[in-house]
Amino acid sequence: MNKDRRLPTASAPRRLPRRTVLKAGGLTALAVPAATAPAFASSLVSPRDEAPDTVYDVIVIGAGYAGVTAARELRAKGLRPLILEARDRIGGRTFTSTFLDQQIEVGAQWIGPTQPLINAELKRYGIGTLSGTPPTRLIMPSGGGFKEFPPDEVDARYGDLMNRLFEGAQDLFPRPTDPLYRKDLVAAADGLSLRDLLDRLRLSADDESWLSGTTAGYSGGSSATGAYTALAQWWSLAGYNVAGYEAVMSQRLSGGMTGLLQAMLNDAGATLRLNSPVVSVADDGGKVKVTVRSGQVYQARAVVVAVPVNVWKSISFRPGLPKVHQAATTQGVGVPYSGKLWMQVSGLSDRVAARGAEGSPFTTLLSQANVTDGQLMVGFNSLPVLDGADTGAVQDAVRKFLPDVRVLQVLAHDWGKDPYSQGGWALRRPGQLIAQLPAIQQPQGRVSFASGDIATGWVGFVEGAIESGLRAAQQVLKMTKGARSLTAS
Structure with a gap:
């Protein structure tokens, strides 16, 4: 029996434990509202969702990690925050749900040891991490198709290719959390796409296919749209080596990404309004008015825009x-x-990790768990777009890697079509690092901006979202210092 379930709500990165090929493309971030969202999603809401107040000290637009971080920090300093969330759930581009009685992440999932902010949050709330089981079979592009390779060969060959791709990254980013420290060098490289780098390497067709699945997958379809500096900064943040790069997606959270966010939200003590998409933000210099789709107007001394x-x-x-x-x-x-x-x-008993080349139906395909009547797998798709509602098309795509496997059910989400994300995880395009930083992180009037998309360090990761939320909170505290509270009687 074939069944399709589409979640108009989330889609994020995922990866395999230890081996590089398992890396599932570093997808990190996103989630959307779900038309058929599982009960788990909508059961997690704010501790304060009561009625009608319209005046607050600060309004935070978006209940993802950036927004909730900002709200918590501002509450700790005595401000009264309101969070307006467009979806019927918290999380933004993170979304913990269930499928086949298994906990899954429809959005961002993996963290690593070189991400100090999220690890500090885990310690603060006493939340542990889980590691995956390594695959026993590795499938890689070969001769225009796909072929199984010994794990040791994959590790050595893929590792060598990645080292070649990122040769010189340490010169560009000697201080990777300060990406403009060598602005002279970065400016010369920032216009290069990942495709430019692949072309410069002059690889064999097979070697290029091993790398292009990574570069195109991270870029969301084409290696020509992703900036070389964007991926090189990730590589640098991870320690300038394959082992560190892999480790960035080596752990998932016990209780899921939504569980940690809920703990942070509980701490924030903020008022939360779900199903409240914001349509306008008007700053008159003394206060800011925020209007939601229903026509309701809220006002505050400052606003944090924490949407993608x-x-x-x-x-x-x-x-x-x-x-x-x-x-x-x-x-x-x-x-x-x-x-x-x-x-x-x-039709699959082994744990498999498969990587596609640029243009393959899956950039990554991973075994996740054994379930009744089969196995749970996750796949990542960019271009050509694969319709998750078409089980036959998904079946054909999977069989390019695993000819004997039958697809029984599918739960899919396309982040690019989600109105509240309009895209997946962040990966800067050529020229954007120099063009955007640090100006894009600065507030305008009484409006501050927070998103993992504009982080200084881990752009596109939950780590970056937390960093950005912390910065936005400091900006709001500065702009409201000494101002009279609008909520004072």
Whole structure:
């Protein structure tokens, strides 16, 4: 029996434990509202969702990690925050759910030891991490098709290719959390795409296919749209080596990504309004008015816009956005094509990790767990776009890697089509690092911006979202210092 379930709500990165090929493309971030969202998603809401107040000290737009971090920090300093969330759940581009009685992440999932902020949050709330089981079979591109390779060969060959791709990254980013420290060198490299680097390496067809699945997958479809500096900074943040790069996606959270976020939200003590998409933000210099789709108007001394950069263009700002912000939301920072498909399959007993080349139906395909009547797998798709509602098309795509496997059920989400993300995880395009930082991180009037898309360090990761939320909170504290509270009687 074939069944399809589409989640109009989330899709994020995922990866395999220890081996590089397992890396599932570093997808990190996103989630969307779900038409058929599992009960687990909507059961996690804010501790304060009571009624009608319309005046607050600060309004946070977006209940993802950036927004909730900012709200918690501001509450700790005595401000009264309101969080407006467009979806019927918290999480933004993170979304913990269930499929086949298994806990899954429809959005961002993996963290690593070189991400100090999220690890500090785990320690603060006493939340542990889990590691996956390594695959026993590795399938890689070969001769225009796909072939199984010994794990040791994959490790050595893929590792060598990655080292070649990122040769010189340490010169570009000697201080990877300060990406403009060597602005002279970065400026010369920032216009290069990942495709430019692949072409410069002059690899054999097979070797290029091993790398292009990574570069195209991270870029959300085409290696030509992802900036070399974006991936090189990730490589640098991870320690300039394959082992560190792999480790970035080596752990998942006990209780899921939504569980940690809920703990942070409980701490924030903020009022939360779900199903409240913001349509306009008007700053008159003394206060800010925020209007939601229903027509309800809220006001505060300051606002934190904590939605993805790609979504800024869907909100009317008065005065208008600064030029750097306008350019970013028009061009896009979240990758344009990022589908995540969870599948129940039969005919597979081994744990498999498969990687596609650029243009393959899956950039990564991973075994996740044994379930009744088969195995749970997850696949990541960019271009050509794979329709998760078409089980036959998914079946054909899987069989390019695993000819004997049958797809029984599919749960899919396409982040690019989600109105509240309008794209997947963030990966800067050529030229955007120099063009955007640090201006895109600066507030305009009484409006501050927070998103993992504009982080200084781990752009596109939950780590980056937390960093950005902390910075936005400090900006709001500065702009409201000494101002009279609008909520005072």
